[in-house]
Amino acid sequence: MSLSVAYRHAFPGLALDVAFDAPGGVTALFGPSGCGKSTTISAISGLMRPDAGRIVLNDRVLFDGRTNLSPQDRRIGCVFQDARLFPHMTVAANLRYPSRWRRGAAREMDRVVELLGLGPLLKRRPGTLSGGERQRTAIGRALLSDPALLVMDEPLAALDDSRKAEIMPWLERLRDEVRLPILYVSHSVPEVLRLATTVVLMEKGRVTHAGPLTDILSDPDLAPRLGTREAGALIRARIEGREPDGMTRVMTAGGPMLLQGIEGSVGTVLRLRVLAHEIILSRDAPTGLSALNILPTTVTRVDGGLVQLALGDERMLAQVTPRSIEVLDLKPGTACYAIVKSVSVLPS
Amino acid sequence: MSLSVAYRHAFPGLALDVAFDAPGGVTALFGPSGCGKSTTISAISGLMRPDAGRIVLNDRVLFDGRTNLSPQDRRIGCVFQDARLFPHMTVAANLRYPSRWRRGAAREMDRVVELLGLGPLLKRRPGTLSGGERQRTAIGRALLSDPALLVMDEPLAALDDSRKAEIMPWLERLRDEVRLPILYVSHSVPEVLRLATTVVLMEKGRVTHAGPLTDILSDPDLAPRLGTREAGALIRARIEGREPDGMTRVMTAGGPMLLQGIEGSVGTVLRLRVLAHEIILSRDAPTGLSALNILPTTVTRVDGGLVQLALGDERMLAQVTPRSIEVLDLKPGTACYAIVKSVSVLPS
């Protein structure tokens, strides 16, 4: 699949000129409030006609000035910032609504209901639902519309972490198994990092950067845009085997690591997210630490407090105080050890 | 100030029985979707009459079955999950709306407008605002109603991180300078940690725990409720002086630390947030690391992967793999070093 978006539109206060390609998987739309994310979603789903441009999904021209497919014909499932449930229908009827016209997903009903914890709500009307319950219903309804592309405008903002954690794997499955491409607007960096394969950064109606998530994460210029606490890189790792105490041995470009609570069989390739502020650097090989993973590496770049490290052909970021940079004499080419406190694992 | 809430209310599917005290500062209401947070906000602000109970703010009885003050008389500023702006008024008129009846805050207008970046929006109507712009306006309007208590229902969920980061200090100032008490519903743990002094955990219509933030953070039982990545503790630190390279020397119960980018004069007491997964433990004093802060400490409790550490009379949490617990032989009483990679600073 591929989604190619290019449109221009003028609002009284803001001229939008947006262009990006979403190659598949999950594309995250990122940018400050009012930069045009929701407008982009509307243009793609056919709810707004841009002044000009061309929007193509899987070789189907959705819009190009002459052609302008109706929302019905675009097969794009939408989860809106405001849930937009039908107030006169029960939750069950809301969920069933698309099934008449989009039969493909109807049999998923039970699974979606269970997954989103909608069972006890089925007979209720949206008027009495809490904010999160409403959003869960809206997600379910969009999933059940058998979409060729799912666009979501801050879908999880109203959900608590445990509910988010429950829904995430389902979105991951959509991405990985059903290969349902998703365009995802969110302010939550962890969400985006976990889901996104491509990131589109927007600002004031323009796309300032678009590309694979990994590139953005290991780029000291772009990483801060995601928030310092979230800067970090994604590195690849292959599962090598399991230890008697349940830990998993993986191999990275920088050497072996031991991880906890990993599933997957030997040979599975994982993406490890290593946050810049969770790496400690040491010139000498340290011993006797509670941190199990110590990788030999070489500094490739020093940029403010962010040190870029080579790990084979991959890159990692470490956040280090200026004093440490001085004391440890870190500069491009310096060999050192990266003490990795913790990583989160994303399926590849 | 103090807010004391105790009420019961029966919805068809859920019986609410909520009781907690908010001693002042920022009280965070925390809990899964549908547990009754918004309902609690409604009961406090007078928009819903609970079946029974007693709600007292600063010795004023707001509700007790017989008394039931109107929302007008409660002086509670509300920011709702849905912004509830007046659609027929411009942003400016929305902001000015409370000033006729709550003169106290009217002169803050310019400051609030600037702070929330509302200047360019003043002449617009809510219909054309983006989700975040709407929420910013709603926050401004509530601030300008000169409230005795501010209640906010996921006010920042629709905002991007940089906008959040801008608004946070203002909320902190309200808490610290104006001493405006705030009741804050949010799913964002970092937000809560930064703002809250008291945390109320809710589940299925009941309060399961209420108490000072520090207690909850250093309690291995409760901390996981905030999400593992967020477990950690708050420790106190006093500013001791400044180094030539701009770093700040602070003294904690466990010894001196060097911090970067700290403001405040010598003697200021800070709260440092130390995340459990950012602490590395070592039996021997480590050297040559990029981490500058290494504190001697003693293990007080080991609970799953969380190790509670004593730092004078304060407690900290470290997240450690079972293998490391075994290898380093960590158990209550073990002396070890805590390598603190990074801390965030909250004003005291």
Next chain:
Amino acid sequence: MTHWLGPQEWQAVLLSLKVSVIATLASLPFAIAVAWVLARKRFPGHGLFSGLVHLPLILPPVVTGYLLLITFGTKGPVGSLLQPLGIVFAFRWTGAALAAAIMSFPLTVRAIRLGFEAVDPKLEDAAATLGAPRIWIFFTVTLPLIFPAILAGTTLGFAKAMGEFGATITFVSNIPGQTQTLPSAIYALLQVPGGEGAAMRLVMISVVIAMTAVLISEWLARRARTAA
């Protein structure tokens, strides 16, 4: 009942009910369509069209009745076209229903139009992204959402139809059993000295019927509200 009401009066009651119910129901689809066009479409002549719909309200009923007569009468341009198809309005209860429908049309349309204008188009948008065709959305989302407005319009229309008299008698005159509705009967009674008593009896019946309709509509509206 038959003691208290003469057979002719009883006939008038039944006829009025029939005429009003059928006028209301038969004109409802048209009223919905016109209300939708007025609420949702912008076109040159929009205002004039809206004015035209208000016309039966503005014109004295006698004039409306006369216009109906020369248009839908057997000799009128429309009436003579319809006659071969077996559709006759002149001197028939159908004509009374037509007159009632036209007289109540502006009221029904206005109420329903207000309903359409209050519907959030974002909900219809959402339905469109779920694959539902426009017409399906109209029937499953838009119409149910404006149910209270439709109910209000129908009630207004029915009440008006029950009271309509001037246009009806001018168009289809007053033939007992065929076109003599309650208001015609009441009018006739008021034309003779001392007829007030009998007239008031019929007025009471008319009021009871229409009140019942109003009560039912209030009840339906409340039910819809509490269910939502």
Next chain:
Amino acid sequence: MTHWLGPQEWQAVLLSLKVSVIATLASLPFAIAVAWVLARKRFPGHGLFSGLVHLPLILPPVVTGYLLLITFGTKGPVGSLLQPLGIVFAFRWTGAALAAAIMSFPLTVRAIRLGFEAVDPKLEDAAATLGAPRIWIFFTVTLPLIFPAILAGTTLGFAKAMGEFGATITFVSNIPGQTQTLPSAIYALLQVPGGEGAAMRLVMISVVIAMTAVLISEWLARRARTAA
């Protein structure tokens, strides 16, 4: 103009305008109040009250006029009470305005009530937390939000008032310069042979006035919509 319209007809035009405008404006506050009560309050007798408001629609206009005559006439129970206060409706233009107001009341109320019912009470709640008293909220939030409905109600009411005839002529008669409105003048012209031409001229004037009102209201509504 004065060539084309006799002085008496000209008088009728002006009187109709005056009566309709005043009837519409003077009844508006009452219509808003009643619509608010019907939309927002639940009380025993709510349905009956709603039915009562519909009454002028249900009753044949002649009956309404007759009831007005025996109530507000100089000998009627209300009329004789008000007379010492200098308030006289009988056979005055004020009576024509009263009749027009009462006849258009159900239409105005219905439209405005639909407006009240569509307002999101959450907005009023929000205003309350900002410290505004209920009445202030009503005037600054609720009323502006239902402006389109008020406009619709006023337009319907004005159109109805311009067309009202049966109740007016029965209540205040058809006295040139005092109670002869356009529809009454049209009626009288239609009662005699050869009066049709003159009647149609008056009908045209009536239509033009009411159409103008409809167009103005459509324009105002559009302006309000695009501003929002």
Next chain:
Amino acid sequence: HADEITVFAAASLKTALDEIAAEWQKSHDDTLVISYAGSSQLAKQIQEGAPADIFISASSDWMDALQESDDIDTATRKDLLGNTLVLVGTGEPAAAEVTQLPTLLGEGKLAMALVDSVPAGVYGKQSLEKLGMWAQVEPHVAQADNVRAALQLVATGEAPLGIVYGSDAIAEKGVGVVATFPADSHDAITYPGAVTKSADTPQAAAFLTSLTQEPAKSIFESQGFTVNQ
């Protein structure tokens, strides 16, 4: 000084009375104000205290009612005008006998005013009964709320025949008189007039009297009324 004379008159007299009033105005300072409506409406209004000085009814029963309720000055009551009852047909129909009515009618409708309440209808029914045709004709009768509406039904061709006043038939171009009902087949058609009890000007009686004199007499007659001396 000049007074205002308010006349409440049956609407069917409008054309003639307007002309007469204009003539009267030429030679008098007093202003004539004429309110035309249905006789029943006007009578009830007078009973309720309407400021009428003169009442001219289209039938005697409403005048009787006012006399009974003591609202008119009985001494001034006078049958002013008479009229004829005619059978009219659409366009320019051939003259025929009244008795041919059922044949002429066929399956068509006979337009009349309300046969139980509006005078023209009441007189018509009397005649048809007297002539023995009522039972036969009744199912075909379409009753309008006034004579003019009945006339219109004939003029537009909806009803081939109608029973109306001679005065109405004269002026309507779309109809022609088929036959005139015998005067003795119905009660005398009269338009009584009287000064009301509440009349506050002596000119009222004078105007009422002048209605049966020239030039009023010729005006009424040109409209098809007969004027009672």
